[in-house]
Amino acid sequence: MQALSFDGKSLEYFRIWIVNILLTIVTVGLYFPWAKVRTNRYFYANSKLDARNFEYHATGKQLFFGYLIAMGLFVLYSILQQISPRLGLILFVAFLLALPWIIWRSMIFGLRMTSFSNVRFGFAGKLGRAYLNYLIMPIGLYVLFFLLIVITVFAMKTMNGTGTPTGPAIILGVIMGIVTLVYSILAFAYLKKRNTTYQLSGTRYGQGLFQTGLKVGPLFKYTILGVLFGLIGFILFSVVAALILSAFTDLGSLGSMTKIAKENPEMIKTMLPMLMPVIAALYLGLILVFVLAGSYVTSRQRRYIYDNTTLDGKISFASTLKARSLAWVSLTNLIAIVLPLIAAGILFGIIQAAYGPGNTMAIILSAGLGLVTVFVAGLVFCWAKVRMARLMLTGTHVNTQVGFDQYVTEKQSQESSLGDQIGDAFNVDIGIGV
Amino acid sequence: MIHGKWHAEGSAAQQDASLNVKDGLYELHTKEGHCYRGKIADLKISDRLGNIERNVTLEDGSIFASPNNDTIDRWLQKSSSVSGFIHRIESNMKWVVTGVFITALFTFGFFKWGVPWTSEKIAHALPHKTNELIALNTLKFFDKYLLGKSKLADARKKQIRSRFVTSLVPLGSNSKTIKYKLHFRNWHGIPNALALPSGDIILTDKFVELCANQDEMDSVILHEIGHVERRHSLTTLIESTFITVSVMLVVGDINFLGDMGVGLGSLLVSTAYSRDHESQADEFAFKKMLAARIDPVSFSNIMNRMTNHVTQLTKERKKKAGEHKIAKSGKNKKNKVDENSYWDYLSSHPVTSKRVLLANQYSECFKKGLTTCQISPTK
Structure with missing residues (x-):
């Protein structure tokens, strides 16, 4: 077994990221597909196994038209939603009906544009199955x-x-x-099983077939344990938070506050400063519990899925990603991203308080502060993203003894990128996470 | 000479290889004895990106990959491709800093002036039908969930309506296309006036009760007409579409944790727009009041009375709940809110004291008998 590695560097990625944003802004969004290509190329090419690397082959031009359509639809939806909720709903339902098709096209395009060691991946899953897995099954389970x-x-x-x-x-x-x-939870685990199986066993590497034999049982077990941990954690946290808070404030007043707020929305403004610490504490607790429980479920399910997946029954996989490390990296990433923003907010407040709003000096200082914040927050964001990629990849092991030399790319016609970009615009992120 | 790996077309098998370039000609040798020669112009070389491996595609589709980016760049003699240009920006820290600078400035300008300006232009380019469309079911919705039947005497309603139709509506510049209509409702004793984009204006009972004279009521109704005339609802709708779309463009791949920051940012921007709209409506009202010979100080009077009433109401309701402690600290906080600019950024309306100040400035003009007023920017 050999682990994947990630050679990307935060500073290098930051330069790519900031130039991407700059060009996207200057071209009023038109550069976005090219920016996406550069980001993907950078992350794929730096993912390595056994002195071979992944590659992303799509071009900005390929993504462009699909992107325009997706953007148009998105703008239409944003407007419709506000003008007439009913029309917005109709468009949303139409989108839901098209979703399996979008997922299916995204799988085909995304994998086709991905190679490892000069051999392209592919996807052979059927459209009908996509409708079964992403539309009919979820609706049926929801009706139940x-x-x-x-x-x-x-x-x-x-x-x-x-x-x-x-x-x-x-x-x-x-x-x-x-x-x-x-x-x-059972329904979720069942859907997870079906969808993962659909995606993995439809995936091709050259002429090679991925095979996976997943059962609902283990997926269910990890999810329900995660939910239980989450519930217990949240109750524990709430009790502790309530105890601490009651030492400082009169908790009984919280109830009457919500009542007052309901009767008189204007009052919310005056209460905000008082409620802030309470809201912040609960919010933090929720995030903490969510990340911990989520990390547990993600890492366990990942391990189970990798253990039961092979390429041609010869090349096996394993995940060594620990819930602990995933939670640690997620939380520290979050803190690192949020801290500069909070610091900037406080500094901004101090500047405003010192000079008063509209003062020239305050405007200059605020602009400078904004600039530094963009820089620092961007740098931290890139660092966090690189760090997460490294964690995920080094937690992935592949049995390389058989080797990859016998694999060759299957000939196939070029695919359109429509599905891929619609998926992207509506934030339907799918595909195999290495 | 640079070293790398060579793959036959579409094959995963790789062997060591070396590539040399001289006078526009290249020579490639693989470990197992393949040998290629030709013009460098016939090679397809991938764009540089950071320090990821460069792919050199040969004429038969086989690939030579090498991380030796600098040498390849030298061979290509900085070909003037677009992508080469992008890489040069990326690799030069000076350019990156400039990039950050331009990005920040552009973003600031875009949200500060670009979005409101464009949204307003679009809003005014659309037919008035659009305004009626977006207000279609709003009043019904309010009646169902928020507002109750008015308890005002019919005579009073009739008197206000006739004043509205004869004196106020004609002051608007679009009174022919917009069908103005006045509605009376009760909102749990809260004084307020709302305008729907269609021209429906709602007055709450408490508001009518609080108005000490006709001028005060006129000033607030004119403010609402200002919202309708300037098409603020439609503008807001377009503005928020702009915000959603542009935010999604830039941080499309951000995860749920980043959403918090983005959400807060969007909130700050949209409340800033809303405050602009309020100020515009105030200004509209003041100008019309000067034209109609109504003292703008009426606006500041009714605003103050409404604010005091709401504060009083809140205090009473708290007392009813038996929370003397909170009420006291709440009042202190309230004073702070009015004076402290920090909370301004979270409010959808400008601070009352500022609006009152402007009203008083217009009132000065009124007293001098002017029908237009030059206002110096407030500190």
Whole structure:
């Protein structure tokens, strides 16, 4: 087994990133496809295994027209959503109906444009399967979920008559609540299994076939454990936060505050300074719990999926990504990105307080501050992205004993990029994460 | 001479190889004895990007890859391709800093002037039908979830309406295309006036009650007409589309954690636009008031009374909840909010004291009998 490596450097990527942004801004967005190509080329080419590297082959021109269409649709959607929610909804439903097709095209295009050691990947999954996996199954599972809730409410009502809930009805409600939660997680795990299988077993490397044999059980186990950790963590955090807060403020007032805010929205403004620490604490707690539980689920599922996937039954994979390291890198990345922004916000406040708004000196200082912030925040953002890529890749192991020498690119016609760009515009990020 | 790896077309198998260039001719030798010779112009060489391996595609489709970027660049003699230019910007720190500078300036200018200006132009280029379209179900929505029936006497309503139709609506410059209509509603005792882009103006009972005279009511209604005339709702809609799209363009690949920062940024920008709109509507009202011989000080009077009422109301409601402690500190905070500019950035309306100041300046003009007014920019 040999680990992948990532040779990208933060400063080098920062230069590419900032020039990308500069050119995108100056060309009012038209440069975006070329910027995307440069970013992808940089990250792919720096991902290496056994002295061979990945490559991204799409060109800006290939992506451009799809990008224009996607942008047009997006602008149309943003406008429709505000003018007439109904038309916006229709467009959104149309988009949902097209989503499996977009995913399918994105898979084909994305993999076709990716090579490793001069051999292109490919995708042979069927469109019908994409509709089954990304539309019919999710809708079916959602309808079942809805039915469960309806049945529960109905049962509780018939047990109660019209009065207040009785003991047995409450017990039934709690049990059905748990059943619904478990069902949802099971449904998620099932979808995860289907989708991963669809993506992986449809993937080709040259003439080679990826094979995967996943079962719902383990995926379900990791997800439900993650959810449990998350719930327990959040409850623990809330209790601790409440205890600490109650030492400083009168917690009872929180309830009346929300009541006042509801009756009189103008008052929210005056309460903001008071509520800030409470909101911030809860927000931080939520993020912390989310990252920890998410890292656990991601790393465990990844390990399970890699362990059960091979290329032609000969080349095997493994993931050594630890939940601990994933959580650590995610959290420190977050802190590193947020800190300069908070610092800039505080400095901005100090400048405004010292000179008063509209003062020339304040404007000059604020502009300088903005400049430094763009620089620092951009640098940190690039560092964080490179760091995450390195963590992911070094946590990926491949059995290279058989070698790759017998693989050759399959001939195939050039693909359009429409699906890829629509996927990109609506932030449907898919594809195999190495 | 540079060393690298050679792949036959489409093959994963690789062997060591070396490439040499002289006088526009190249020579490539692989370890297993393949040998290529030809003109360098016939080679396809990938664009430079950071220090990633360079691909040299030979005429038969086989590939020579080498990380020796600098030598390859020298051979190409800095060919003037666009991509070579981009790489030169990327590799020169001076250019990168300039890039950051231009980016920051451009972004600032774009959001400060570009977006509002363009949005306003677009909003005014569209037919008035658009305004009616976006307000289509708004009043119904308000009635269902927010507003109650007015408890004002019919005679009072009738009197306000007739004043509105005969004296105020004609002051607007588009009174023919826009169908102005006045509505009376009750909003849990909160004084307020709202304008829908269609020309529907809603007055709450408490607002009518608080107005000490007709001038005060006129000033606020004129402010609302200002919103309608300047097409602020439509402009806001276009502005927020601009923000969403441009933010998505630049940080398209950012993860959910970055979304927080982006969300806060968008909020700050859009509240700044909203404050601009309020100031514009104020100005509109003041100018029309001068033209109609109404003292602009009425606007500052009613604004002050409304603010005081809301503060009072909040205090009372808190007291009702038995929270003396919070109420006291709340009042202190409230004073701070008015004076401290820091919170300005989170507010959708300009601070009342500033609006009052402007009203008083216009009032000075009014007292001098002027019908137009030159206002010096406030400090």
